[in-house]
Structures are given as C-alpha cells and as structure tokens.
Amino acid sequence: MNSAKRSLSCACFALLLLLFSFAQADDARNQPQKLSATPHAASHAKPSKSKITVLTTTTMITDLVKQLGGQHVTVNGLMAPGVDPHLYKASARDVNKFQQADMIIYNGWHLEGKLTELLANMQRSGKTVVAIVDAIPPKDRIDSVDYPGNYDPHIWLSIDNWMAVTRFVSDQLIAYDTVNEAEYVRLRDRYLGELNQLKIRIQQQIDTLPIEKRILVTAHDAFQYFGRAHQFQVVGLQGINTASEASIKDVQRLADFIVAQNIPAIFIESAIPVRNIKALQAAVHARGGAVKIGGELYADSLGQPTATDINHNDNDNSNNNSNNANKANKANETNATPPDVGTYVGMYLHNVNTIVQALSMQLSMH
Numbered sequence: 002m003n004s005a006k007r008s009l010s011c012a013c014f015a016l017l018l019l020l021f022s023f024a025q026a027d028d029a030r031n032q033p034q035k036l037s038a039t040p041h042a043a044s045h046a047k048p049s050k051s052k053i054t055v056l057t058t059t060t061m062i063t064d065l066v067k068q069l070g071g072q073h074v075t076v077n078g079l080m081a082p083g084v085d086p087h088l089y090k091a092s093a094r095d096v097n098k099f100q101q102a103d104m105i106i107y108n109g110w111h112l113e114g115k116l117t118e119l120l121a122n123m124q125r126s127g128k129t130v131v132a133i134v135d136a137i138p139p140k141d142r143i144d145s146v147d148y149p150g151n152y153d154p155h156i157w158l159s160i161d162n163w164m165a166v167t168r169f170v171s172d173q174l175i176a177y178d179t180v181n182e183a184e185y186v187r188l189r190d191r192y193l194g195e196l197n198q199l200k201i202r203i204q205q206q207i208d209t210l211p212i213e214k215r216i217l218v219t220a221h222d223a224f225q226y227f228g229r230a231h232q233f234q235v236v237g238l239q240g241i242n243t244a245s246e247a248s249i250k251d252v253q254r255l256a257d258f259i260v261a262q263n264i265p266a267i268f269i270e271s272a273i274p275v276r277n278i279k280a281l282q283a284a285v286h287a288r289g290g291a292v293k294i295g296g297e298l299y300a301d302s303l304g305q306p307t308a309t310d311i312n313h314n315d316n317d318n319s320n321n322n323s324n325n326a327n328k329a330n331k332a333n334e335t336n337a338t339p340p341d342v343g344t345y346v347g348m349y350l351h352n353v354n355t356i357v358q359a360l361s362m363q364l365s366m367h
C-alpha cells in the first residue's frame with residue numbers, strides 16, 4: 002500500500018471510530034457527575050476491565066496521573082520528553098489513542114494549541130475530557146501578555162498550583178472509579194506530602210539568592226508562575242507561545258536589559274532550540290557584557306527519566322564508570338545524586354538548582 006493510501010485508510014478508520022463514539026455518547030456522558038450516585042454507577046462506567054485507561058498530553062500530566070492512579074490506572078502519555086506541546090500535532094495513530102482512552106487529561110488554555118479541535122471532538126463524542134487548568138482558582142491565574150483575554154497556561158511551574166491540580170485530578174479519578182476511592186485518597190495524600198517537602202526544600206535554596214539577583218531570562222515566557230511564587234522577575238525571549246519567533250528587535254532589547262542589569266546567566270530550555278539564546282548571548286557580548294549560559298531548564302516538558310537500574314547510592318566516587326561519567330560529574334558539582342528530571346519533583350529540583358547556582362555566580366566574583 003502506498004503512503005497516501007495508507008494515510009487515507011488511517012483517516013477513514015479514525016472517522017469510523019469517531020462515529021462509533023458519537024453513537025455511544027449518551028452512555029458515557031457526564032461520568033464525573035456520577036460521583037454523587039451509588040458506587041454501582043461508577044462500575045457501570047468501566048464494565049469490561051478492571052483498570053481505567055487515561056490518555057495524558059504533556060509529560061508533567063503523565064507523571065502526575067501515574068503518581069495518583071497507581072495500579073488502577075493505565076497511563077498513555079501522548080508526548081515524549083523534550084516535545085514542545087505548543088507545536089504538537091496529532092497523527093492518525095494519536096486519534097486512535099484518544100479514542101481508546103476512558104478519560105483524557107490535558108492542560109488547557111491553548112497550551113496544546115494544535116490539538117484544540119481533536120479535544121473538542123472527543124468532548125462532543127461524550128468522552129470524559131478534563132482540563133487541569135480548571136483546578137486553578139481565578140485569583141491565582143496569570144493573564145497572558147501576548148494573548149489578551151487568555152491566561153498563561155504554564156501553571157505547573159508553581160508548586161501550589163500543582164498541589165491544586167493534584168487534588169483536582171484525584172477527584173476526577175475517584176468520580177470515575179468510586180470503588181477504589183480509598184486507594185486514590187492514599188496516593189493523593191502521599192504525593193501532596195512529597196510536594197510539600199519539595200516546596201520547603203527549594204525555598205531554602207532560593208532564600209540564599211538575594212531578591213535583586215532574582216532575574217530569570219529564559220528562551221520563552223514560561224516561568225511567570227514560578228516568578229510569582231519565588232519572587233523572580235521573569236523575562237522570556239519568545240512570548241508565551243513558542244510558535245511565534247523572537248525578532249531581532251526582541252534580541253536587541255533583551256541584550257540591552259541584560260547588560261544594564263549586569264545579569265550573570267541566561268537559560269536554555271529543553272524543548273526549544275538553543276539558537277535564540279545563543280544569539281542573545283552573542284548580542285550581550287557585542288555590547289561588552291559577559292553573560293553565561295546558566296544551564297538547561299525544563300519548562301514545557303520533563304526530561305528523560307533516570308533508568309531504574311542505575312545505582313543510586315551516594316558512593317559514585319568509586320572509579321572509572323565511564324558510562325556514568327556525566328552523571329557523576331553533575332553529582333560532584335551538587336554533592337548529591339542528580340534529581341530524576343523524568344518526574345515533576347526532579348524537574349523542579351533541577352530547575353531551582355540550576356537557577357540558583359548560575360545566578361549566584363557573580364556574587365562570589367565581585
């Protein structure tokens with residue numbers, strides 16, 4: 002079969018699935034509302050299998066649902082580590098994955114801008130479709146600078162927000178699967194405890210950085226919630242949406258700002274090409290400034306998970322373990338095992354370690 006035919010037949014299959022789901026719409030509609038009904042109503046929601054299948058869009062949401070669902074949930078993460086959710090387009094195979102899920106959990110506020118139509122179709126077809134931004138109370142929402150009338154979708158870069166999302170997503174799982182409520186509550190409380198520990202730990206680190214040094218220049222404008230939570234002034238080279246390119250004017254303006262403020266470091270982001278930040282660094286150097294690349298931050302995607310078979314002991318000064326040379330170097334720098342950036346908690350620790358270390362640089366030099 003040639004590829005045009007193949008994609009046509011994929012598209013037909015997807016359409017058939019969609020039509021099938023419309024036929025089932027009445028059965029599946031409004032499942033979360035069944036929370037108030039008897040436990041029998043919830044078991045009616047998933048008659049033929051013991052596990053809920055949840056499709057998640059971003060890597061942050063995938064990690065969260067794994068933490069909260071435990072053995073009762075099969076999590077299908079749509080996006081791989083390093084994928085930019087602003088630009089992600091669904092393939093015919095993805096449509097199939099959406100269709101097979103019992104529940105779809107996505108971010109919302111146009112983070113997954115290219116999936117809007119597909120998500121709307123799924124919702125119309127009667128599937129349980131959950132936007133995690135609904136967990137954020139109006140007073141805690143940050144307006145988008147680039148898109149008036151919209152909110153900034155990067156809500157996960159505040160731990161308080163993520164705790165609200167944790168409670169919200171757990172409630173959704175319980176609503177769908179009331180029978181296992183006790184286990185969902187146990188997993189939720191365990192994870193909230195972990196997030197609370199994270200909050201205390203990173204605040205101690207951030208407290209070592211004077212307020213006037215808290216200026217965060219990154220590849221795109223993802224860190225506004227982080228900035229508000231930890232009193233950083235945040236400047237992104239690109240706007241909130243990575244689909245819009247930074248102009249030469251943006252680079253010039255920001256280079257002037259960095260020189261004027263004597264900012265020691267700027268940051269690259271894992272899901273965004275390095276060239277823009279490199280161009281910014283070059284523009285600062287051309288003005289006689291000396292800004293460094295402070296390291297890589299995880300904004301719109303988690304990193305690759307640390308393999309579980311790697312030895313996590315602290316005695317990695319053993320000897321020529323060349324495979325892990327990079328890891329060992331990093332560990333020596335921070336005097337600890339590097340955080341697993343494949344998890345939300347590890348991602349946040351990594352970001353704060355990287356930011357505090359890089360922005361502290363100048364303090365010891367002057």
Ligand SMILES: [Zn+2]
Binds near residue numbers: 221223241
């Ligand atoms: Zn973004």
